[in-house]
Amino acid sequence: MTGMRWIQAGLAATGGVLGVLAYEVQMDNLPNTTSLRSWAGVIAAWSFLLAGLIAWRRRPRNRLGPLMVLTCFALLARQFRYSHDELAFTAFFLFGEVCWVLVAHVTLAYPFGRVTDRLEKAFLWVAYTVALAFPLAILLVYDGSRRLRYVDPFPRDSLLLVSAHGDVVDGFQFAFGVVAYGVLASVFVVLVVRKLVKATPRGRRVLLPILVAAVVAAAWSMLNGTLTFASARPPSVTYDLFWWQIIALTALPLALLWGLLRARLARVHVGELVVHLESASVDSLRDELARALEDPTLEVGLWIPDRGIWVDAAGSEVDVPEDGADRAVTLIEHEGEPLAVLVHDPTLREEPKLVEAVAAAARLALVNARLHAEVRSQLETVQESRARIAAAADEERRRIERDLHDGAQQRLVALALELRSAQRQLADSGDPDMRHLLASTADELQVAVEELRDLAQGIHPGILTQGGLAYALEALAARAPLPVAVSATPERFSPEVEATAYFVACEALTNVVKHAGASSAAIGARRDDGTLVVEVSDDGDGGAGLDGGSGLRGLTDRVEAVGGLLVVESSPDGTLVRGVIPCAS
């Protein structure tokens, strides 16, 4: 056995002996007590000893265990003030009330073993001071001539007596009852409720056992209230409250122990997790982990080493907070490299074994999820850049068309106009050769303007900018070498949407002319539920397909780049090409 084990064994033995002695003291000195009542107080103290020792063994670094053992000793020691020995009376009366503050201390220190909240700390300071100061003050003026509350029977002798004042003793006792059992117990109940309210959902579940403590305190203050203010003791009320308080006091350490050790119970979840993960999809992985850890706020981040970012199962980047007071972050590694992080409730820090077990069980599933996320994330990136490239190309075409029309073409027209004016002014006089030169130059310029217009038209149809999709489709149909019926919504859409729809129609119609052997075709464009649907159908011999090496493949790319969809339905009776393009309404 290690040194610590010896100490723990020694404490257990001492606690046992002390309990028996405390029972003896009560039986010898309290005339009204029964054997059952005397044992009850001892057993309540022993429950602290038992729970404290187990907690100490299981959670050696948590101070809650030792604190509970200490509480047991304080509870037992309190009974020795009933002794008629004046030293025992003086010593244990002086320190006897401290045990209640220890019970409060244990409660507030749960589950981490430390009280960190400033308000709770202040409360404990005040409580310890009150629990020591009042008994001391009473002992200074108590001459044993009257009954001390709760310490039947008198007389006792205080070794600390300085000057006897019976009335002052009564006053102090009354004040102590009000301050300690009334005010402080109520504040304690408030602090417990506050702790529960402030806690995270997971923390709240862990904190539930301390509700028992609130019951203890409430029973205590009610019992005291009854005793302090009632002129005659109502026996039944006192009797009931005594037992409630004993039951709650016995239950408290056991409840705290259960809460502290529930990680052991949670291991059962890990077993379930392993089974569930067999069939779980990548997307439900987080939910399974959250259930196993009993933390609905759990977030899972998967490390994408190539991009140096954390992503969720869908491949979208997520922010991983710093490990801190609000959120705890646990890193899961795989083959020495970061694999994933669990961003979870800080209360889980107390159960590193559970988190470890869950992480181990889920490692394979996390590796799998990361692969998925990596692919999805890449896909997203590619999709985004595709849309950007398409938009940039569109914009570039529009810009060039605009530059040609508004720049070069305007200038050429203006220049040709100058020449024409000059030509007219020279009409009647001047050199005929010169007139001829001017005329032919102006003619050349005019041809250049026409060529430029055709060029611009091929880059981006000006009518699409000027008149919208419907007119552009009409124009397209008018130029086709076969009859094409057009039915298009006159609405205007964003330039990207109009351009994409136009190119779908344009490319599909080119295909009809080249391959389909059709005698007529139809173009349709309509808005449908947040999308622009553009359709080109023909009465040709079918055979068009996305894999036929036709221009339709490129068209699919073009439509998908803006997040749309291209469908080709081909039958011997004809072909239908349908582009569905998302458009904000």
Added chain:
Amino acid sequence: MRVVIAEDSVLLREGLARVLRDGDFEVVAQAANADELMKAVRRFKPDVAIVDVRMPPTQTDEGARAAVEIRTEQPQVAVLLLSQVIEATHALALVSDSAEGFGYLLKDRVLEIDDFLDAVRRVGRGGTAIDPEVISQLLGRKRADGPLDELTPREREVLELMAQGLSNRGICERLFVSPKTVETHVNAIFLKLGLMPAQDEHRRVLAVLAYLRA
């Protein structure tokens, strides 16, 4: 005849202004965008506003929209739109149901100075000027065999000029034929196409355009 020019290219605007002045028009204002145009039209109440379809800030169809505004707000002001590109259906949509005092020409038509000045004058007098490109697009449409195929080449020429908004006299001058001949052609066309003869010139334009559009 008093004219306002709206065109964002300074070079072309000045060139147009000179050509118009040489053609005995009075250029009362020049505008570089739709706002300036509307101000000038309200202030000077010109006979004709010559408007570029594309103007700043978006370079899409500012001019066309201004034209619609002028025609509802100042119906006595004729509008001649100049466009970089011509598409028949768009042009017809702008003519809508009133061809009176309205023109729609491809920008380079200004280089045929005489025809251009003639178009401005025609529009200014409440007539119509539709770009030949529009008519040839309409005629070029694939359609089942019909009365149009029965027209002689000469009648077809007359039909095109009629659709552009030219009067009988204008057609005579363009084709170097006598008024009597033109009248014969016109009657023949109306007969063959099954249209009611309309003496009113802009009604005649609308009727012919409607026929071609159908």
